[in-house]
Every structure is written in C-alpha cells, then in structure tokens.
Amino acid sequence: MEKIRIELTQNPKKKPEGDNLPFGVYTSDHMFLMNYDEGQGWHDPRIVPYAPFQMDPACMVLHYAQEIFEGMKAYYGVDGKIRLFRPEENFKRMNTSCERLCIPEVDVDFCVQAVKELVKVDRDWIPTAPNTSLYIRPFIFATDIHIGVHASHSYQFCIVLSPVGPYYATGINPVRIMIEQDDVRAVRGGTGYTKCGGNYAASLRAGERAAQKGFSQVLWLDGVEQKYIEEVGAMNVLFKIGDEIVTPALVGSILPGITRKSCLELLRSWGMKVTERRISVDELVGCAADGRLIEAFGSGTAAVVSPIGELNYAGKNYVIGEGQIGEVTQKLYDQLTGIQWGRCEDTFGWTVIVE
Numbered sequence: 418m419e420k421i422r423i424e425l426t427q428n429p430k431k432k433p434e435g436d437n438l439p440f441g442v443y444t445s446d447h448m449f450l451m452n453y454d455e456g457q458g459w460h461d462p463r464i465v466p467y468a469p470f471q472m473d474p475a476c477m478v479l480h481y482a483q484e485i486f487e488g489m490k491a492y493y494g495v496d497g498k499i500r501l502f503r504p505e506e507n508f509k510r511m512n513t514s515c516e517r518l519c520i521p522e523v524d525v526d527f528c529v530q531a532v533k534e535l536v537k538v539d540r541d542w543i544p545t546a547p548n549t550s551l552y553i554r555p556f557i558f559a560t561d562i563h564i565g566v567h568a569s570h571s572y573q574f575c576i577v578l579s580p581v582g583p584y585y586a587t588g589i590n591p592v593r594i595m596i597e598q599d600d601v602r603a604v605r606g607g608t609g610y611t612k613c614g615g616n617y618a619a620s621l622r623a624g625e626r627a628a629q630k631g632f633s634q635v636l637w638l639d640g641v642e643q644k645y646i647e648e649v650g651a652m653n654v655l656f657k658i659g660d661e662i663v664t665p666a667l668v669g670s671i672l673p674g675i676t677r678k679s680c681l682e683l684l685r686s687w688g689m690k691v692t693e694r695r696i697s698v699d700e701l702v703g704c705a706a707d708g709r710l711i712e713a714f715g716s717g718t719a720a721v722v723s724p725i726g727e728l729n730y731a732g733k734n735y736v737i738g739e740g741q742i743g744e745v746t747q748k749l750y751d752q753l754t755g756i757q758w759g760r761c762e763d764t765f766g767w768t769v770i771v772e
C-alpha cells in the first residue's frame with residue numbers, strides 16, 4: 418500500500434471547553450481518506466483537514482444505502498500513553514461487513530496503521546479527564562454516480578474522530594429496556610451480523626416508540642419466530658441466570674461485538690460458566706419472574722457494559738437485581754476500563770499503544 422500523505426489544516430477548530438462532551442457532537446481537525454476504483458483498488462491514502470464531501474444527487478449511497486461503518490476508541494491512559502482496544506478486530510469485522518454488502522475489502526494492518534497516524538496527528542483532541550476518550554468512526558460508502566441498482570464500482574473510505582465524555586457522568590445507572598414485539602431488526606439471511614447503516618434505519622421506529630414510553634432502548638427478538646432474544650440497540654446482551662452467564666449465540670442476525678467477545682474471554686478466565694445459546698423470551702421473563710435472573714447487561718464500545726434494571730414485555734415490567742448494577746457487571750466494567758485506560762495489566766495483549 419502507498420504511504421499516507423499528510424496535509425495539515427491551516428484553520429484549526431476551537432476545541433470544546435471543559436468535560437462536557439456529549440456523544441457524537443464534536444469532530445477533530447483532520448480525517449483519513451482513501452478511494453477505491455475498479456482496476457485500481459484502494460488508493461490515495463491521505464490525512465487531510467476535516468471537510469464536507471461534495472456529492473452528486475445520483476451518488477449511489479444516497480439511494481441504495483451501500484454503506485458500512487465501525488466504531489472504536491482511543492484512550493488517554495493514566496501513564497500518558499495512548500491506547501487502542503483490539504483495533505484489528507474492528508477491521509476484520511469491517512471486512513465481514515464489506516463481503517456482505519459487495520464492498521471491496523480493506524487491508525486490516527494498513528487500516529490499523531491509518532488509525533494510529535490519524536490519532537497521532539489529532540492527539541490534542543484526545544480528552545484527558547477521567548473516563549473520556551476519542552471515538553473513532555471508520556466508514557465506507559458507494560460513490561458511483563448512477564441511478565440504477567448495482568454494486569458500485571467506486572467507494573470512499575473515511576475515518577473521523579470525535580472526543581467523547583464519560584458515558585456514565587453520574588455513576589453507572591441501570592437502564593429500562595422494552596422487548597420489541599412488532600418490528601424486527603434483522604432476518605435470516607439478512608445483514609444483522611454486519612455494521613451497515615441500513616440496519617439502524619430499520620431499527621429507528623421501534624426505538625422512537627420505546628423512548629416515548631420512557632424506555633432507553635429496545636431488546637430485539639429474532640426476525641423469524643419473534644421468540645428468541647437477539648440484542649439491544651447498539652449492544653449485545655448477557656444474562657446471569659443462577660450462577661451461569663448466558664448470551665445469545667451468534668446465529669447470523671446478531672452483531673458480533675468486540676466488547677461481548679472480551680467479556681466472554683474475561684468471564685471464562687475467571688472460571689465462570691459461560692454459555693452461548695438460544696434464549697427464548699419466555700424463558701427469560703420466566704427467570705426474571707421467579708428470581709433466577711440475577712443480572713442483565715448490554716455490552717458495547719460506547720458504554721462498555723450497561724446494566725439493565727428493568728425489562729418490559731407484553732405490557733408487564735420485570736425488575737432485575739432490585740434495579741442496581743450486579744456484581745459481575747461491575748467487575749467486567751472495572752476490568753475492561755482498567756485495561757483500556759492502562760490502570761490494569763493487559764494480560765490478554767488487547768491494547769495497541771499509539772506511539
């Protein structure tokens with residue numbers, strides 16, 4: 418692959434003041450770009466001043482949503498080192514998404530290198546207050562100018578950076594979740610296992626309805642029988658039933674989260690019993706009703722883990738763990754964030770130091 422060309426901005430933006438960094442609001446001074454053209458492959462990798470794209474109204478992505486993305490973070494450690502968390506996993510997953518959406522794959526090591534270079538250029542944008550981080554958003558979209566359905570012959574790859582505050586500003590608060598009975602997010606043979614924008618478009622309506630009723634997210638059931646638990650919004654879901662951790666198996670309609678994978682590896686290293694299998698909603702609410710459901714939590718890059726204090730299904734509420742964060746959820750949070758900010762030893766070799 419070619420060397421990454423760097424063009425620095427002449428007009429640096431004013432950085433946000435203080436620790437008030439709501440998710441997704443601010444972007445840094447630079448972005449990474451490269452382009453794909455048939456016959457040429459991925460080419461012209463460059464770091465340039467952050468700027469809008471110019472787009473023809475017939476640009477394919479605007480009509481047929483051939484687009485995928487990733488989400489990861491850079492952490493300013495307690496030792497002053499900048500860490501990434503399992504970044505190669507993100508680009509391997511990006512390639513899985515590429516394959517499903519007929520987008521040409523990328524070179525994993527080169528993309529990790531691109532992230533490192535971009536984070537170095539914008540290192541002053543990494544917030545340093547406790548539990549803040551720099552969110553990294555790589556994405557690819559179709560750029561053929563053609564109002565006709567086909568796989569595009571040209572693509573734009575981009576990485577942007579966004580400083581984000583602590584997910585839990587006032588301590589970890591358990592969330593209220595509604596189990597969705599009408600809409601589905603993913604179907605058998607569909608794109609559920611990929612991070613594509615279209616999955617989110619399809620999930621918005623249920624999310625809006627749940628929010629109106631005071632729930633923070635939707636728990637999805639499978640799209641075939643609407644009977645089995647899949648995942649929550651942008652998080653995978655794990656349960657402590659008795660002394661066993663149970664999570665839905667990755668059956669193709671569920672996004673294989675890197676946080677989920679890391680939680681399972683940690684739990685197994687602690688000698689806990691971990692099972693990946695189908696869990697029906699009836700089994701789950703049955704366990705919640707008779708007290709066997711001890712903990713429930715979501716896992717994802719944004720929140721790390723998010724305890725579920727209450728589930729709603731078919732008009733009935735089920736309170737879990739008296740609405741408090743559970744012991745295992747807390748331990749996973751402490752261990753994962755400890756590794757990410759360099760407070761704990763990284764015995765798994767999960768972190769990549771930026772320089």
Ligand SMILES: *Cc1c(COP(=O)(O)O)cnc(C)c1O
Nearest residue numbers: 651652653672674675676717718
């Ligand atoms: C990104 C995402 C997750 C979490 O994945 P992580 O790699 O842990 O951040 C879970 N579910 C969906 C639908 C997602 O898009």
